[in-house]
Structure formats: C-alpha cells, structure tokens
Amino acid sequence: MRPETNHTVGIVDDHSLFARSLEKLINSFPHFQVIFHAKNGLHLQEKIEDSNVLPEIILLDINMPVMDGFETAEWLTRHHPEIKVLALSMQDDEHTILKMLRRGVKGYLLKDIHPEILNTALKELSEKGYYHSQKVSETLLHSLTPDEEGRIFDFKENELTFIKLACSELTYKEIAVMMDLSPKTIDGYRQDLFKRLKIKNRVGLVIFALKRNLIQL
Amino acid sequence: MRPETNHTVGIVDDHSLFARSLEKLINSFPHFQVIFHAKNGLHLQEKIEDSNVLPEIILLDINMPVMDGFETAEWLTRHHPEIKVLALSMQDDEHTILKMLRRGVKGYLLKDIHPEILNTALKELSEKGYYHSQKVSETLLHSLTPDEEGRIFDFKENELTFIKLACSELTYKEIAVMMDLSPKTIDGYRQDLFKRLKIKNRVGLVIFALKRNLIQL
DNA sequence: TACGGAAAGGGGATTTTCCCTGTTTATTCG
DNA sequence: CGAATAAACAGGGAAAATCCCCTTTCCGTA
Structure with missing residues (x-):
C-alpha cells in the first residue's frame, strides 16, 4: 500500500446529515477519501453507470427507501464484485448480519461505533479485504453450528x-x-x-x- | 478472569513427543495448565468418562488413528459442548477447516505457528470463547459466499x-x-x-x- | 409366554416426471 | 409492413415415484 495513494470510498445512505458527517470523518483519516454519495441503491446504480469511477470501498446503509441495503449489496456483488462493501446499520441481530454477509458484504458495523473503529475497519478492509468485528465473528461461527434446539430427535x-x-x-x-x-x-x-x-x-x-x-x- | 485461577487444558494427539513439548509450552504460559493427554478420541472418551475432571479447553489433533479429530470433535460438542475445542493440524485447506468448524470447534491452528500465537489463541479462547486466525475468518466468510462458478445460469x-x-x-x-x-x-x-x-x-x-x-x- | 421393534408386503390415492401438441404474444427480420 | 421465429403459457396422456394405511412375520427379551 503506497502511502501517497488514497483509497476511494463511496457512501450510500439516505440520511444526508449522517452521510455528510461520515464523509468529513473519513476524509480526516489518512489515505481515505470519499468520492461520492448516493441516497439509495437506485441512485448508486445511476452514479456508477454513467460516471465510470468505481470506489474501492462502499459504506452501505441498510435501511433505505426505494432500494435497500440488501438489494443493493446483492446488485453490487453481482455487478462489481471487486468493490468492498461495508454495511452500516442500527440493528445488530444475527439474522440481519448473516443476510448481508450472504450477499457478499465484507464487513458490518453499527452506526454508533467509535470513529477509531471505523478507521481500523477501513484499513483492514483495504489491506485484508474484510473486517470482522467480534459480533460478526461470533455470528459467522454461530451460522455453522446452529443451536440444534431440537436435539429431541435421536435417530437410529x-x-x-x-x-x-x-x-x-x-x-x-x-x-x-x-x-x-x-x-x-x-x-x-x-x-x-x-x-x-x-x-x-x-x-x-x-x-x-x-x-x-x-x-x- | 481471576488471575489466581488456572485454565485447564487437555491435549489429544497421538504424537507423544509433540504432545509433551506442547504441554511444557502451555504450562509456561501464565494461567494455563495441562491436566491430561489422550492418544486419540477413544482414549479421550475413557479419560473423560471415568475421571470426572473436564478441562475447559482441549487441543485436538486432526490426524489420528482409531478415532480422528473429526469424530472426536463431533463427540465432544455432542456430549460436552461447554468444552472449547481448539483444532491443531498440518493442513490449512478451507474444506478441512470448515469440516471442523461445523463440528463445533472454536478455533483452528496450524501446528507450526509461533508459540506466542498459541498463547494469544488460548487467551482469546477462554475470554471470548473462540479464536479466529485470519485464515479461519476468511474461510468462514468464504463459506457464505461461494464462488458461484456457474453464474452461467441466469434465471428469469x-x-x-x-x-x-x-x-x-x-x-x-x-x-x-x-x-x-x-x-x-x-x-x-x-x-x-x-x-x-x-x-x-x-x-x-x-x-x-x-x-x-x-x-x- | 407376551410384548415391542424392525423388516416386509398389499393395495391404492396422489404427485411427480416426461413427451408431444397447440395457442397466444412478442420480437426479429426480410 | 407483414411474415417468420422465438417465448411463455397451457393441455392430454401415461409411466414412475411418492405417499399413506393396514397387516404379517420374525426376533429378542422382559
């Protein structure tokens, strides 16, 4: 990673106030630069399809009208699998996390995390290709070994x-x-x-x- | 975690030379103590079933005669799910890793790692309940988003x-x-x-x- | 001996699977 | 524009597989 190279970031969030402040925050990190916003998935598609610039990383909100985070993540991994998508959300339930991971998202952050964690996440994302918070790791592990609620049945x-x-x-x-x-x-x-x-x-x-x-x- | 409490560790490995040195190494870590060896899964079952002591952590080799790591892991999670199993192996292919994780293993280490990493793994294991090396994290992520080799088919x-x-x-x-x-x-x-x-x-x-x-x- | 289970069978309704044909609706091309 | 072509939709008919209920035989064991 050459220090003079900036990693480009796109933000997809319908909440423009949040998006603005997120942009400021990210631009304050060394080596990261926000190059565009989109209000939702559809808006993102337009942006990507006429301007030919692709960001390396996209911060993707889940709760959006029109085309939500799930659909958007699906479209992104299908059409631009090289973009690393970091999901941003208020919910931290395992089901939502898994749903996003299954759609190819490379990381999952809660919106109220400490800025320093976002910085770490972005760095890991561009270096290793993914960022797994503790919750995400646990969710992943959990997805392989379901609770087996009904061990009631024992088969011969x-x-x-x-x-x-x-x-x-x-x-x-x-x-x-x-x-x-x-x-x-x-x-x-x-x-x-x-x-x-x-x-x-x-x-x-x-x-x-x-x-x-x-x-x- | 009370510092005066030692975390108990069991080792399952048919290679007694390796097991011995592993024991020495682990006993040299603060707060960890090896309480028994077993040569294979069957041997482990016996040990566990007559002596009533259960270790908190078991280091489990995969390649063993008689009852290998897969079977043993399966038996352990079925009968003693509270024990945290850390798999030890020479192979690092995704398939093997997944097979073990599916059987409830909480971590997966290569046998030739640096002792300090083993220490970290043991600490994380007893604190967080799992230890995921980079390889394991990647494997987990990968398991959710398979390569989709055949994107040949597109369905209406x-x-x-x-x-x-x-x-x-x-x-x-x-x-x-x-x-x-x-x-x-x-x-x-x-x-x-x-x-x-x-x-x-x-x-x-x-x-x-x-x-x-x-x-x- | 009586009981419970595992294995196996009879017979029949329903569903799945397969092949061919026809009709309607878009789409392409001369 | 009009004809050719492709496709989605729909039907008939039949063999195979699935699904369901009920009975019998055998065997181990309480």
Missing part, C-alpha cells in the same frame, strides 16, 4: 443413513438397494420420519436435514 | 420464484395457484429447469438452489 443408524441418501437424487428403490433392504422397509422409515418430524414430503425431509446439519452440501 | 423472475417455492413442502398444484399460473405452465418450468441444470428430480433442484444460494434456510 439406519434412519440417519436413509435421511442422508434421501437428500440426493436417488429413488427410494435405489436407496433400498444401497441399504440392502426392501423398498417397503425404506417406505416404513420414510413414513415414520414424516410423522415424527411433521413433514409432508421428501423436500421437507431435505430441509429438515439441512437445518439440523444432518447433511452438508 | 418467474423461474426464480418457482425454484424458491419448489424448495418447500408445497405441491406443484399449490405453487401454480400461488403464482397464478396453470399447473401445466409450472410443469413446463420444472421440465425446462431439470434439463438445463441436468437434475433428475425435485430434490436435485433443492440441492442446486442451496448450493447457489438461491434460497436460504
């Missing part, structure tokens, strides 16, 4: 095997052959599981297995 | 809606009603998608959608 070996095989394009008949059992026995497993798990069909079983981490893609 | 609005609805327990007839289309049209979508995506049945479609992040659970 055969049931587990069946479930795993059912989460594929195999036919029940084929599964029966693989498990060396009669198709009727397999049908028995199926029926029993459907009842216990209160599901209606095989797709329901797949969804269940995925939610409980019984299988992984 | 209706197809996408159909896919999403097909990843549920709805029947095609019900989906038709919801999309305000004839069941036959829905069947057309289905058939077309099966051909394009080279899948055999609805489960295949669900798997596809999940792999490409078209839906989220």
Whole structure:
C-alpha cells in the first residue's frame, strides 16, 4: 500500500446529515477519501453507470427507501464484485448480519461505533479485504453450528443413513438397494420420519436435514 | 478472569513427543495448565468418562488413528459442548477447516505457528470463547459466499420464484395457484429447469438452489 | 409366554416426471 | 409492413415415484 495513494470510498445512505458527517470523518483519516454519495441503491446504480469511477470501498446503509441495503449489496456483488462493501446499520441481530454477509458484504458495523473503529475497519478492509468485528465473528461461527434446539430427535443408524441418501437424487428403490433392504422397509422409515418430524414430503425431509446439519452440501 | 485461577487444558494427539513439548509450552504460559493427554478420541472418551475432571479447553489433533479429530470433535460438542475445542493440524485447506468448524470447534491452528500465537489463541479462547486466525475468518466468510462458478445460469423472475417455492413442502398444484399460473405452465418450468441444470428430480433442484444460494434456510 | 421393534408386503390415492401438441404474444427480420 | 421465429403459457396422456394405511412375520427379551 503506497502511502501517497488514497483509497476511494463511496457512501450510500439516505440520511444526508449522517452521510455528510461520515464523509468529513473519513476524509480526516489518512489515505481515505470519499468520492461520492448516493441516497439509495437506485441512485448508486445511476452514479456508477454513467460516471465510470468505481470506489474501492462502499459504506452501505441498510435501511433505505426505494432500494435497500440488501438489494443493493446483492446488485453490487453481482455487478462489481471487486468493490468492498461495508454495511452500516442500527440493528445488530444475527439474522440481519448473516443476510448481508450472504450477499457478499465484507464487513458490518453499527452506526454508533467509535470513529477509531471505523478507521481500523477501513484499513483492514483495504489491506485484508474484510473486517470482522467480534459480533460478526461470533455470528459467522454461530451460522455453522446452529443451536440444534431440537436435539429431541435421536435417530437410529439406519434412519440417519436413509435421511442422508434421501437428500440426493436417488429413488427410494435405489436407496433400498444401497441399504440392502426392501423398498417397503425404506417406505416404513420414510413414513415414520414424516410423522415424527411433521413433514409432508421428501423436500421437507431435505430441509429438515439441512437445518439440523444432518447433511452438508 | 481471576488471575489466581488456572485454565485447564487437555491435549489429544497421538504424537507423544509433540504432545509433551506442547504441554511444557502451555504450562509456561501464565494461567494455563495441562491436566491430561489422550492418544486419540477413544482414549479421550475413557479419560473423560471415568475421571470426572473436564478441562475447559482441549487441543485436538486432526490426524489420528482409531478415532480422528473429526469424530472426536463431533463427540465432544455432542456430549460436552461447554468444552472449547481448539483444532491443531498440518493442513490449512478451507474444506478441512470448515469440516471442523461445523463440528463445533472454536478455533483452528496450524501446528507450526509461533508459540506466542498459541498463547494469544488460548487467551482469546477462554475470554471470548473462540479464536479466529485470519485464515479461519476468511474461510468462514468464504463459506457464505461461494464462488458461484456457474453464474452461467441466469434465471428469469418467474423461474426464480418457482425454484424458491419448489424448495418447500408445497405441491406443484399449490405453487401454480400461488403464482397464478396453470399447473401445466409450472410443469413446463420444472421440465425446462431439470434439463438445463441436468437434475433428475425435485430434490436435485433443492440441492442446486442451496448450493447457489438461491434460497436460504 | 407376551410384548415391542424392525423388516416386509398389499393395495391404492396422489404427485411427480416426461413427451408431444397447440395457442397466444412478442420480437426479429426480410 | 407483414411474415417468420422465438417465448411463455397451457393441455392430454401415461409411466414412475411418492405417499399413506393396514397387516404379517420374525426376533429378542422382559
């Protein structure tokens, strides 16, 4: 990172007062410079599509009218994946964080953090490509090991095997052959599981297995 | 964290020379003390099940005969989820890391790291509950936003809606009603998608959608 | 011996899957 | 402009798979 080079930053936030002060703050950091604002996702698209300048980093508010942070993040990673997006939000619930991370966001900050943290985040973002606050790290970890609220169900070996095989394009008949059992026995497993798990069909079983981490893609 | 309290550590590694030196190293850190070794997962189970002492932290090697790190991690999170497991390994490929993290491991270190990093990791582990090296953070982030190698497929609005609805327990007839289309049209979508995506049945479609992040659970 | 479970079968309704045809609506091109 | 072409939408018909309920057999064990 050459010290004389400034990293360019774009801000997307409908709250112009906040955006202005954010710009001042960022310009006061060494090596970072705000090059534009946008009021929302649509506005951002226009800005990007006629002026050909792309910022390296975009600070993206989530709550916006017209085209919110989720849609905007999706569009950005689809059309300009090289831009590092840092989400800014008031909410810090895991679900929102994950939703943004899944859309390719490289970091997630609460709006009321200390300026110094924003500086750190920007620096890490341009050096390492991402910034993970403690909350984000925990959320990420958590997303892999869901709470398994219902460890109520414990499956027997055969049931587990069946479930795993059912989460594929195999036919029940084929599964029966693989498990060396009669198709009727397999049908028995199926029926029993459907009842216990209160599901209606095989797709329901797949969804269940995925939610409980019984299988992984 | 009371300074007079030592954090207890267990080591699971079949390589006794390495385990010994690791123990010495850890005992030299302030506030950490190794209370036992195990040669592999089975050995660990025995140790835990008759002696009633549980360590706060377990350093777990992955490559072991008899019962390897994966199985052991699975067993530990299932039976003693309060123990913080730190995986130790020679490999640093994303797949292995994810496999361990999915099994509830709280950190992942390469065996050839600097002792000071191990100290940091242990401290973070007992304070925050996890330790994420840069590699682990990147892997976690990566796991949410897969490469989408096949952005080849671009789906029309209706197809996408159909896919999403097909990843549920709805029947095609019900989906038709919801999309305000004839069941036959829905069947057309289905058939077309099966051909394009080279899948055999609805489960295949669900798997596809999940792999490409078209839906989220 | 009685009981409970796991495995297996019979039979039938529903859904899924597949192939072909036709109709309407845009879109492109001569 | 008008004809050709592509596409989205819709239907018929049939085989295969899924889903559901009920019964039987076998085996281990309380």
